[in-house]
Structures are given as structure tokens and as C-alpha cells.
Amino acid sequence: MLGDLLASLRDDDPRPAVLGCGRTGRPVVRATRADLSRLTTGYAAALHARGLVPGDTLGVAVRPGPRSLAVLLAAYHLGLRVAVLDPTAGPDVLLARLGAAQPRLVVADAAAQAVAGWAAPLARRAHLALPELAALAPTVTVGRRLPGTAPALPLAPGPRPRGYDGDGDAVIVFTSGTTSRPRAVVHTRASLTAGMRAVHDLVRPVPERAVLGGTFFVLVPSLAAGAAVALPARTPRRLVRQAARLAPQATYLTPPQVRAALAAGMRFTGRVYSGSAPVSAELLARVHRAGADEAWGVYALTEVFPAAAVESTAKSAFTGTGDLVGELLPGVRARTAADGQLLLAGPNAADRYLGADRTEWVETGDVGRVEGTRVVLGGRRKDMILRGAENIYPGLYEPALHVPGVDLAVIVGVPAGDGDERVVAVVQPAAGVPAEAVRAALRVPLDRMGSARPDAVVVAQVPLAGRSRKPDRAAAARLAAAS
Known part of the structure; x- marks a missing residue:
């Protein structure tokens, strides 16, 4: 890819390649091909x-x-x-x-x-x-x-x-670790190319219309297909104007970007993809209602990008426990380890971690199960809450809290003494939805959680962290403890 x-780039090709956004949302050519x-x-x-x-x-x-x-x-x-x-x-x-x-x-x-x-x-x-x-x-x-x-x-x-x-290392992406032991993923030229092809086959870009998205994994497949790529505007209001002017064939935004855009009145066109953080069925349904032909949640890790994808209709129809993240993409394999952790492998999987030996199976850190070619997650292993003698995995129950009127919800553990924890749901209402309406909408899903039912519900903004703006569970736990 x-x-x-x-091979497709020529010095005499005047077609737009990378687009920016003017003050009124008008596309601005930042670079031609x-x-x-x-x-x-x-x-x-x-x-x-x-x-x-x-x-x-x-x-x-x-x-x-x-x-x-x-x-x-x-x-x-x-x-x-x-x-x-x-x-x-x-x-x-x-x-x-x-x-x-x-x-x-x-x-x-x-x-x-x-x-x-x-x-x-x-x-x-x-x-x-x-x-x-x-x-x-x-x-x-x-x-x-x-x-x-x-x-x-x-x-x-x-x-x-x-x-x-030839082949060989292509990119080092640092993910976590400490200042004494930085942790980094190493992708080869072959795994990087396989990931790009998987994105191309999922997004299906064509030359006639622009694609809206700013990541390298969006830019390369789209440009290789002959489509221009518009870098998303930084503010929600300008992003709304940009999308209205551009009418992109496909859009890739993170869940926080999607929520902010919807709150600002975004109307979508074509196919919309969201990932890098949990994507709820309700969020995808809202995107669909806001005009998207298709709304996709993409399950991806730095080590395996992308791994699985699910369209709004299938995710909304899922009635099992946990979070359906979709069908495995072609070539990606999955299995569950003895400790319940989801393992992934495939041509687009990273070769190794920097300074470590090559490994075939990537440890995702997610509790999960494989149903045929579908992957269902039960939350992060490290997020497990211990209440009494029961292990509670938040990811099994959080999807049920994403009802209409809820933008984002997480379940966290708050220390209760003697090594025990209280279970608290921190729920972020959609713009303009009062707390009382949120609590009323949550009565049925909370009743259905059985022994995992939270001890308390806190209606507040869910703290976010990192470049992908994922929920910050440690900060959410501190917020819950102070409420």
C-alpha cells in the first residue's frame, strides 16, 4: 500500500491530496499530489x-x-x-x-x-x-x-x-511503560502494509470524493486509492461546517470527537468509522440517525490495527453479555487464553516489542471471548473490581448503560476498606439531558445487572486522558470517591 x-505520486499531478479547513469550513488545499x-x-x-x-x-x-x-x-x-x-x-x-x-x-x-x-x-x-x-x-x-x-x-x-x-522494521510506536523502561511496539514493513490494506478494504475509498480523517492509517490507503484526505478541524463547530461543505465519502473520528461533533449538530454523510476507544451501540446509532449511511465501530490496538469491526445495526441487535466489537477482519486470528485474556495474531500484527523477542500472539489486555468469527469483550483485565468474593469486569456491563441520553459511562471500583471495593457507575449525560432523566433511563438496565449492580451512580463528565481521549478510570474512581 x-x-x-x-509509485502513484507524480510531480505534474495537480489533484488535491491533503485538505485543510478554512474559517467557514471551506476546504483549503494544503498540498496537491x-x-x-x-x-x-x-x-x-x-x-x-x-x-x-x-x-x-x-x-x-x-x-x-x-x-x-x-x-x-x-x-x-x-x-x-x-x-x-x-x-x-x-x-x-x-x-x-x-x-x-x-x-x-x-x-x-x-x-x-x-x-x-x-x-x-x-x-x-x-x-x-x-x-x-x-x-x-x-x-x-x-x-x-x-x-x-x-x-x-x-x-x-x-x-x-x-x-x-526488502522487509525489516518500519516503525516504532511508544505506548506505555516508565521512564526507565519505555514500552514500544515495532511494526515491520510487511505488517504495516497488511494493516493499510485492511483499512482500505474496510473503508473502500474511491477517487471521486474526499475522506475526512487525520491518522496515517487513513491518509495512506485513501491517497493510494486516488481520494483526497481532509484533516479534521480542531473545534467541533468548525468540524460541523467542514463536513457540511465537504460531504465526505468516509469519516474517521475518535469517540470523543464524534460525541463533541454530535453535540454541535453534526450531519454525517457516507460511511463513518470510530475507534481508538470504546464505541457504544448508542453512539453508533446516533451517528446513523445523524445521516451516516453506515456507522462502524473499529476494534484496533497499536499492535494490531485494525483487528475487528462492527456496523451499527449488528451492534444494536446484539443481546449477549459484554461488548460486541465485531467480526475479525480477513487474516486476523483470535483465541482466549486460560486467564480469559483475548489474544490476536495475523499479518497486520506487530513483530515484537522493542528490545524483546518476536511473538506470534499479541496479548490485548482485554477479557474476551470468540464466537465463531465474532469478538466480544468483557473489559480490561486490570479494570477488574473485587466486591465481596465476586470479580466484576466493568466491560461486561458498561454497554448496557449507554442508553439514549447517555454520552459515556464507566464502572469503577472505589476502596471500601479491608481490600474490598464499592462499585460506582460514572455516567455522562448527553448535552441538554438533565440528571433526573438519565437516572430514570438507567433504572431498567441497572436492575438487569444482578449481583454486579453498582452501589451508586454519579452523573458527571467522565474524565478522559491520552491522545485518543479514552476514559481515565483512575480519575473517574477519584471522582466517584469524592461524590
Whole structure:
């Protein structure tokens, strides 16, 4: 898929490739396919001229957009291994990750480097920090330079260097761990390509209409199919105007983005996909009612992207316990370990964790079961609540709380002494829905939870965390304890 996109780029192709959003929601061309072609060739030639060879690690800290995409395509073309560096992770974490990845070169935009002098207040407000990069690896700036940033990486003239045709590591994505032991997923060129093809086959992009979405896994398959990609506007109101003007054939947004867009009056077109955090049947149904032809929940991990998918109709019709996350995508295999944990394998599964041996089966951390080709989750293993002598897995019961009028709901444990816990549901109402109406709507599903029924229900905003804005269960537990 990446090779297909690289082969399709030409310097004389005027078709739009990457779109931004104007103030009124009007699509703005940020890069044509010709621009993307020239950027990719120029960065590939520049990296090659600096002596980088297949297998070398390139650190990348560039905000999503044409330049970051061109750098990633150039690195893939040359057979480099990209270490994705998140500028929002904080200086200590970033330094640890740089130490683990050991890049020969780091490319960063000016915003990621804005940590000193006049830019420091701006950087702190944006939660951006890449301190002392030069102490660990040579650093260069892509795009506009600002005072105090590293030297520029200019686009090198001449033809694109010869590409690398073999397999090998393609990307390092840091997921968790500590500053002393950062944890990172390593995907090979083969697993990355398999994941891209799975996304292409699920989304089915065609050249005639744009796709709305900002992740690398959306950009590459869509552009390879000839479709332009619009990067989602940052504010819900502008996103609503953007979607109205664009009428995309497909949209990919995280659940928090979807909820905010719906609250702002979003009308959807085509097929809508949501993932990176739990997607309830009620949320998908709301998307469907807001105009989408199809509304899909996508089950994906950094280690296996994507793994399974379910359309709104099938998810709403599911009456079993747990959360139906869908049919396994072609090539993906699943089984349940002796401890109830869901294990996944397949051509799009990561090769290994950085510094560890290769493994065939990926431990998801989710309690789950496999029903034929369908996967049903019962929550995160670490989220288990112990009340009395009973183990309660929140994921088995949370889907039932997502009734009309509820935006998001989590079940958490609150310490009750002697190692026991109280079970509390933290429920976030939809915009404009009073707490009394939410409590009334929850009476039946709470009655059906039997021995797992929560001891209390707190109606409040569910705290979120991380780039994907998943529910922050620790913060929700603190909120529940204080209520």
C-alpha cells in the first residue's frame, strides 16, 4: 500500500491530496499530489545525502500534515525505521524514549522544539516539549524555522534515490511503560502494509470524493486509492461546517470527537468509522440517525490495527453479555487464553516489542471471548473490581448503560476498606439531558445487572486522558470517591 502510493505520486499531478479547513469550513488545499511528490522526493534525497541507510532509525516529531506524511513516505522509501515521538509526552518521557530508540537523526517541526526563549510560554500552553534533543541525536527542522530551532532539513534537488525493496522494521510506536523502561511496539514493513490494506478494504475509498480523517492509517490507503484526505478541524463547530461543505465519502473520528461533533449538530454523510476507544451501540446509532449511511465501530490496538469491526445495526441487535466489537477482519486470528485474556495474531500484527523477542500472539489486555468469527469483550483485565468474593469486569456491563441520553459511562471500583471495593457507575449525560432523566433511563438496565449492580451512580463528565481521549478510570474512581 505504501509502495502503491509512492509509485502513484507524480510531480505534474495537480489533484488535491491533503485538505485543510478554512474559517467557514471551506476546504483549503494544503498540498496537491504534485506537492506531496516533490516533498517526498526532496526529503528522501536529503536523508540519503546525510548518510542514512536501510535499518537506520529516524526520530520524527512533526505535527500531522503534508510534511509529516512526506517524511514518513521518504523514510519508508529508503528502508529507514521511524520512531514516532509525541511532543505532548513531556520532557522526561521523551528523553527516555529517545534513549530507547537511539535514532541517528531526529526531524522535528518548530512547534515541537519551542521549549526556550520567547516560545516557551506558547510551548507550555500547547503541552509541547522536546528538550535537549541534540544531546541524544542530531536534530533538524522541517518546515518553517523559528528562533532557537535546529538547522533546517532543506529539500535536496535531483531525482528520488533508489528505493529499498526488502522487509525489516518500519516503525516504532511508544505506548506505555516508565521512564526507565519505555514500552514500544515495532511494526515491520510487511505488517504495516497488511494493516493499510485492511483499512482500505474496510473503508473502500474511491477517487471521486474526499475522506475526512487525520491518522496515517487513513491518509495512506485513501491517497493510494486516488481520494483526497481532509484533516479534521480542531473545534467541533468548525468540524460541523467542514463536513457540511465537504460531504465526505468516509469519516474517521475518535469517540470523543464524534460525541463533541454530535453535540454541535453534526450531519454525517457516507460511511463513518470510530475507534481508538470504546464505541457504544448508542453512539453508533446516533451517528446513523445523524445521516451516516453506515456507522462502524473499529476494534484496533497499536499492535494490531485494525483487528475487528462492527456496523451499527449488528451492534444494536446484539443481546449477549459484554461488548460486541465485531467480526475479525480477513487474516486476523483470535483465541482466549486460560486467564480469559483475548489474544490476536495475523499479518497486520506487530513483530515484537522493542528490545524483546518476536511473538506470534499479541496479548490485548482485554477479557474476551470468540464466537465463531465474532469478538466480544468483557473489559480490561486490570479494570477488574473485587466486591465481596465476586470479580466484576466493568466491560461486561458498561454497554448496557449507554442508553439514549447517555454520552459515556464507566464502572469503577472505589476502596471500601479491608481490600474490598464499592462499585460506582460514572455516567455522562448527553448535552441538554438533565440528571433526573438519565437516572430514570438507567433504572431498567441497572436492575438487569444482578449481583454486579453498582452501589451508586454519579452523573458527571467522565474524565478522559491520552491522545485518543479514552476514559481515565483512575480519575473517574477519584471522582466517584469524592461524590
